[in-house]
Every structure is written in C-alpha cells, then in structure tokens.
Amino acid sequence: MEHICKRCFLLESGREDTHKIIKEHIDRLSEKEKCTGEEYRRRLDVCGECDFLSGGVCLKCGCYPEFRAAFIKQKCPYKKW
Template sequence: MEEATQPKVCRCLLRDMTGENDYLRSVERYRATMPRRLRTPDALYETRLACCRDCEALQNGTCMQCGCYVEMRAARSDMHCPLTAPRW
C-alpha cells in the first residue's frame, strides 16, 4: 500500500520562495505604487514581516487567519495582524 504524501507546507514569505514568482512581483509593484501616506516605512515593514515569518498561521506566503499574502497586508500602514492578539 502506497503512503499518501501531504503537500509540503512552507512557513515562508513570498520573497523566500524560489523560482518564478509572479505573486512577489505583484506585491512589489503594489508597494512601489502605493501612496506614501499609506505605505509602511521600510524598517517597520521588515519588522512586520519578521513577526509573520515566526507565526504558525503563515503558510506559503499566505496568512491562514485572513487569507491574504502577508507582504501585502504588512505593506499598508493602516492594516494590522488579523490574530486576536495581534503580533503587529
């Protein structure tokens, strides 16, 4: 009897995934064209992503709490972590 294999789940950001990544390019365009008043400053953006990278809800660049790409949510200064006890 052959064992069923589960798809590998990566607790990583889109930027950590290898190969062609159209989703990452889309996120980068989104952030680059966002009005400055809505864009999270670079240092805070990186802090937010570090929190997401350590979160159990992160799977393949997606927050399993809300279904968004974490890099998109973290990019907006008016957004927050969707957990009941937000990480950021």
C-alpha cells in the same frame, strides 16, 4: 516550482509571479499609505515566526502578509503587529 512551505514567504515558496505583482502594487502606494521600511521588516519578521504563515499566505485571514504589512493602517488579524 510552487510548493506549500510553512513559515515561508512568497519567494521561498516559488511564487515569484505573485511576489512581483505585490511588489509592483506596493511601489505604487503613496507615502501616506505605506509604513516605513523599518516597520515593514519588523512586521514581516513577526510573520516569519508565525504558524499561520504558509506558502506566503496568512492562514488566519487569507491575505498575503507581504502586501498587508506594507499598509500603515493594516493590522495583523491575530493582533501580533
């Protein structure tokens, strides 16, 4: 069941379908586009402590941090990573 959860990512918020779609998109990124797994986890650790994360969405910009963070050239809109 879907619910809004502060500081939660998609799976914790019951949004399995969206999580699956995002994972499929990330899997299709080239190595040039994608940041390392270590950097990805570091970024999401920051998001997981951020008050703007709600129900898997960044309330600062409306993105899915789990998707945005996968791109090497992307940045947190709040300059946290």
